[in-house]
Amino acid sequence: xxxxxxxxxxxxxxxxxxxxxxxQLLGQWFYIAGASRYPPHLEEMRAVTFEAFSFSPGSHEDExxxxxxxxxxxxCVVKNSSKVQxxxxxxxxxxxxxxxxxxxxxxxxxxxxxxxxxxxxxxxPSLSLSARTPNVSKEHMEEFKAHLHCLGFTEEDVFYTSRExxxxxxxxxxxxxxxxxxxxxx
Numbered sequence: 001x002x003x004x005x006x007x008x009x010x011x012x013x014x015x016x017x018x019x020x021x022x023x024q025l026l027g028q029w030f031y032i033a034g035a036s037r038y039p040p041h042l043e044e045m046r047a048v049t050f051e052a053f054s055f056s057p058g059s060h061e062d063e064x065x066x067x068x069x070x071x072x073x074x075x076c077v078v079k080n081s082s083k084v085q086x087x088x089x090x091x092x093x094x095x096x097x098x099x100x101x102x103x104x105x106x107x108x109x110x111x112x113x114x115x116x117x118x119x120x121x122x123x124x125p126s127l128s129l130s131a132r133t134p135n136v137s138k139e140h141m142e143e144f145k146a147h148l149h150c151l152g153f154t155e156e157d158v159f160y161t162s163r164e165x166x167x168x169x170x171x172x173x174x175x176x177x178x179x180x181x182x183x184x185x186x
Contacts, residue, residue, distance in 0.1 A: 022055075022061065022062060022063075022064055022086040024112065025055045025064060025084075025086075025115075026055050026056065026057065026064070027054060027055065027132070028052065028053075028054045028132065028169070029052065029053050029054065029055070029115060029130045029131065029132060030051070030052050030130060030131055030132070030133065030134045030161075031048070031050075031051035031052070031053065031128065031129075031130045031161055032129045032130060032131055032134075032136055032160065032161060033128070033129045033144065033158050033159065033160045033161070034126070034127065034128040034129065034158070034159055035125075035126070035127055035128075035148055035151075035153045035157040035158045035159065036119070036124060036125070036126035036127070037124040037125050037126065038119075038122045038124035038126050041119070041122075041124075041126055044072075045159040046159065047072045047073050048070055048071065048072050048159075048161065049071050049072075049074075049161055049162055049165035050069075050070070050071040050076075050161050050162065050163070050165040050166050050167055051068065051069065051070045051071070051161055052068075052069045052166075052167070052169055053066055053067060053068045053069070053130075054066070054067050055084065058083055058084075062085060062086045062087075062088070063083055063084070063085050063086070064083065064084045064086065065080070065082075065083055065084075066080075066082050066083060066084050066095070067079070067080040067170075068080070068082070069167045069169060069170075070167070071165045071166075071167050076167035076168070079097075081097060081098060082095060082096060082097040082098070082102065083095075083096045084096070090106065091106060091107040091108075092104060092105070092106050092107070092120070093105050093106075093107060093117065101121065103119055103121060104119065104120050104121035105117035105118060105119045105120060105128075106118045106120050108147065112132070113131055113132040113133070113140075114129075114130075114131050114132075114136070114140050114143075115128075115129070115130040115131070116128070116129055116143070116144055116147055117130070118147075118151075125151040125152060125153065127144075127147055127148055127151055127153070129141075129144045134163045134166070135163075
């Protein structure tokens with residue numbers, strides 16, 4: 001089973017996925033699931049029931065502006081004060097909020113529709129899954145679970161968001177009829 005670990009060279013576990021250009025990240029993303037052993041992240045994951053975010057071009061080519069729409073403790077909040085700096089050499093994304101580094105994450109998997117991020121500026125394992133749509137394929141979920149397993153997480157450690165708690169997105173009409181629940185894998 002170790003061969004499946006991260007689907008990469010086992011001599012370099014959690015090897016970053018090559019990121020050709022920050023342009024690959026532009027547009028809308030939905031946060032699907034996450035797991036962490038870092039107490040502040042755990043607290044936030046318990047409180048967040050929905051999150052969508054979008055990347056737009058920043059002030060220079062290796063910087064992206066990020067707008068986050070989050071439902072936390074039943075309240076929808078829009079945050080647009082932060083940026084993401086992209087370090088090509090090691091496929092690292094540095095989230096800067098109010099001119100301070102909020103988090104650093106290594107992109108360990110990305111096809112055009114999937115982001116699996118390994119948070120690296122803390123001494124605790126922490127992994128998140130985001131996708132272009134609020135639902136992910138069984139294959140993508142299995143891939144995420146394989147990465148989780150490699151970091152020592154179990155299914156019980158994973159926090160999922162839900163479309164039932166979606167916040168209205170800018171420029172999109174949200175009605176009761178189009179809410180699709182994210183399948184709870186188990």
